[in-house]
Amino acid sequence: MSLITRRHALIAGAAGSGLALTGCSKILPGDALTGQSGFQRVLAHAESWTLSSQRFLLSGGAMAREYRVSDISTKFKANGTLYPGGEDYEDAVNENFASWRLTVDGMVAKPLSLSVAQIRALPCRTQITRHDCVEGWSAIGQWTGVPVGLLLKAAGVLPQAKYAVFHCADNLEGEPEKGGMQAPGQYYESIALEDARHPQTILAHAMNGKPLDVGHGAPLRLRVERQLGYKQAKYVQRIQLTDRLSGLYGGKGGYWEDRGYEWYAGI
Amino acid sequence: MTATIDAPDSRAAPKGVRRRREVIYRHTVLVRLTHWLNALVIVVMIGSGLNIFNAHPRLYWGLKGDEYDRPWLSIAATQGAAGTRGVTTIGSWRFDTTGLLGVAKDKGQEIVKAWPSSLTIPSYQDLADARHWHFLFAWVLAANGAVYLLWGLISRHLKRDIVPTVDDLKAIPRSVLDHVQLKHPVGEAAKRYNVLQRLAYLGVITLISLMVLTGLTMSPGFNAFAPWLLDLFGGRQSARSIHFLCASGLVAFVAVHLIEVVLAGPINEIASMITGRYAVPQDHAHDGVGQ
Numbered sequence: 001m002s003l004i005t006r007r008h009a010l011i012a013g014a015a016g017s018g019l020a021l022t023g024c025s026k027i028l029p030g031d032a033l034t035g036q037s038g039f040q041r042v043l044a045h046a047e048s049w050t051l052s053s054q055r056f057l058l059s060g061g062a063m064a065r066e067y068r069v070s071d072i073s074t075k076f077k078a079n080g081t082l083y084p085g086g087e088d089y090e091d092a093v094n095e096n097f098a099s100w101r102l103t104v105d106g107m108v109a110k111p112l113s114l115s116v117a118q119i120r121a122l123p124c125r126t127q128i129t130r131h132d133c134v135e136g137w138s139a140i141g142q143w144t145g146v147p148v149g150l151l152l153k154a155a156g157v158l159p160q161a162k163y164a165v166f167h168c169a170d171n172l173e174g175e176p177e178k179g180g181m182q183a184p185g186q187y188y189e190s191i192a193l194e195d196a197r198h199p200q201t202i203l204a205h206a207m208n209g210k211p212l213d214v215g216h217g218a219p220l221r222l223r224v225e226r227q228l229g230y231k232q233a234k235y236v237q238r239i240q241l242t243d244r245l246s247g248l249y250g251g252k253g254g255y256w257e258d259r260g261y262e263w264y265a266g267i
Numbered sequence: 268m269t270a271t272i273d274a275p276d277s278r279a280a281p282k283g284v285r286r287r288r289e290v291i292y293r294h295t296v297l298v299r300l301t302h303w304l305n306a307l308v309i310v311v312m313i314g315s316g317l318n319i320f321n322a323h324p325r326l327y328w329g330l331k332g333d334e335y336d337r338p339w340l341s342i343a344a345t346q347g348a349a350g351t352r353g354v355t356t357i358g359s360w361r362f363d364t365t366g367l368l369g370v371a372k373d374k375g376q377e378i379v380k381a382w383p384s385s386l387t388i389p390s391y392q393d394l395a396d397a398r399h400w401h402f403l404f405a406w407v408l409a410a411n412g413a414v415y416l417l418w419g420l421i422s423r424h425l426k427r428d429i430v431p432t433v434d435d436l437k438a439i440p441r442s443v444l445d446h447v448q449l450k451h452p453v454g455e456a457a458k459r460y461n462v463l464q465r466l467a468y469l470g471v472i473t474l475i476s477l478m479v480l481t482g483l484t485m486s487p488g489f490n491a492f493a494p495w496l497l498d499l500f501g502g503r504q505s506a507r508s509i510h511f512l513c514a515s516g517l518v519a520f521v522a523v524h525l526i527e528v529v530l531a532g533p534i535n536e537i538a539s540m541i542t543g544r545y546a547v548p549q550d551h552a553h554d555g556v557g558q
C-alpha cells in the first residue's frame with residue numbers, strides 16, 4: 001500500500017486526479033479555497049438535511065456506543081498531522097508539556113488558562129469508543145479526559161455563543177509524506193454547543209491508559225464522539241466561544257471544512 | 268385495464284395487413300416515475316460510492332479496520348520489476364488488475380487509484396465532492412424508495428405483481444429452462460411478471476433497502492440513535508463491506524435487467540416504461556400469415 005512513489009503522486013496531482021490509497025491524503029481541486037460553484041452549493045444542501053434530521057433523532061442526547069477493553073485496536077492509526085513541528089512544539093515535547101496552556105476565551109464570563117497538570121487534576125471521563133475516519137476506516141481506543149462541558153461551565157458561556165472553536169498547534173502544511181499537495185493551513189475545528197456539552201465530548205489527555213502520545217495529539221485532543229475523525233482536533237491550545245464561524249480562517253469552521261468537507265460530520 | 272390499438276382483425280384480413288396487437292396498460296405513472304428516478308439515482312450512487320471507496324480501498328469484517336488490520340478485499344498498486352501494477356486481493360487470491368483496478372490510464376497518463384476515473388463521480392479523486400453527491404442522492408433514493416414501497420403496499424402492487432405466488436414458486440424450474448433457452452412468455456403469460464422476474468425485483472428492493480440500512484450504519488451520528496444496527500450487521504466495518512457487496516449485487520441486477528430488456532424487445536419494453544402501454548407479445552408459432 002505504501003509503495004506508491006511520490007513521483008506517481010505528483011503525476012496524479014498534476015492530471016487533476018489523485019490517489020488516496022492510504023492516509024488522509026485528500027487531493028483538492030484548485031478552487032477549493034476560493035469558493036464553491038453553484039452546483040456544489042446545491043450538492044451541499046444535503047448537509048443541512050442531515051444536520052436537522054440527526055439533531056431531531058439525537059435530541060435526547062443519545063450516547064455513542066462504548067466498547068469493551070478487548071475491542072481496542074492493537075495499533076491505532078495516527079492520522080493527519082503526526083508531529084506538529086516548530087520550535088515551540090518541540091520545546092513543549094522536551095519539557096513534557098509543563099508550560100502548555102489551554103485557554104478558554106471568547107464569549108465567556110471568565111476566561112480560563114489551565115496547565116496540563118491542572119486539567120489532569122479535574123474530574124475526568126474514560127470511554128472506549130470507535131474513531132471513524134471520513135475515508136472509511138475505523139479504530140477503537142480508550143480515551144480519558146475532562147468533559148468539555150465542565151470547562152465551559154467553569155468559564156461561564158455567554159448566551160449569544162453558538163460554537164466552541166478548537167485552535168490547534170499543528171499546521172498541515174508541507175508534510176513530506178503527503179507529497180506537499182495539501183493546501184497549507186493551521187488546523188482548527190468547531191462544534192455546536194449542543195455537541196460540546198454532550199457527556200462524551202471530552203478533552204482527552206490519555207489514550208489506552210497512557211498519556212496521549214504525539215501522533216495522537218499530545219498533550220490534549222478533542223473527542224467528539226458521534227462525529228467523524230477530522231472533528232477530533234489534536235494539539236488543542238485554545239477553546240474559543242463564538243457566535244459565528246465566518247471570521248475564522250477559511251470561514252467554514254474547520255481545516256477540512258475549509259477544503260470542502262461537511263461541517264456537520266455525523267455522517 | 269386493457270387497451271386495444273385499432274387494427275384490422277388479422278383472421279379476417281388479407282395477407283400483409285397488420286395483425287391485431289393487444290396492448291395493455293402495464294406500468295402505472297407512479298411505477299414509471301419512481302423507476303426512472305431510481306435508475307438515475309443508482310447511477311450517481313454507484314459512481315460517487317466508488318469515488319468514496321477509493322479514499323480507502325480496503326474492506327474488513329468486524330467492528331473496526333484500518334491499515335494495520337487485514338482486509339478481506341483490497342485494491343492497491345505495487346511497484347516491482349514490471350513497473351506499477353494494480354493488484355486486487357480477495358481473501359488469499361491475488362489478481363493483477365492493471366489497466367482497470369489499482370492502476371489505469373487516464374487521458375494517456377497512468378493513474379494510481381482503485382477504481383478508474385471513467386467509473387467514478389466526480390471523475391477526479393475528491394472525497395469531499397463525492398460525499399456531497401452521495402449524500403444528496405441518498406436522500407432522493409430513500410424518499411423515492413419510500414414513496415414506491417408505501418404506494419406498492421397500499422395499491423397492493425407489491426402483492427399482486429412482485430411477490431411470487433405458490434404456483435409461481437412451483438414453476439421456477441420451468442421458468443429457469445425458459446430463460447436459458449431465451450424463450451419469453453407470450454399471450455396471457457406475458458401479461459404478468461414471471462417468477463424469476465418477481466424474485467429479481469424483490470431482490471433489488473431488498474438490496475436497496477439493505478444499502479440504505481448499511482449506509483446509515485456507517486454514520487456515527489445515526490449509530491448513537493440506532494446502535495442495534497451495528498449489532499444487526501456485525502459492526503461498522505462489516506456494514507461497509509455489506510454495503511459494497513449489495514452495490515455489486517445491484518450492478519449485477521442492472522446488467523441482467525438490461526440484457527433481458529434487449530432480448531425481450533427493447534423498443535416495446537422501454538416504450539412501456541415511458542408510456543405505460545405494453546404490446547403483449549403474441550405466439551408467432553400460430554401466426555395466421557401464410558396459412
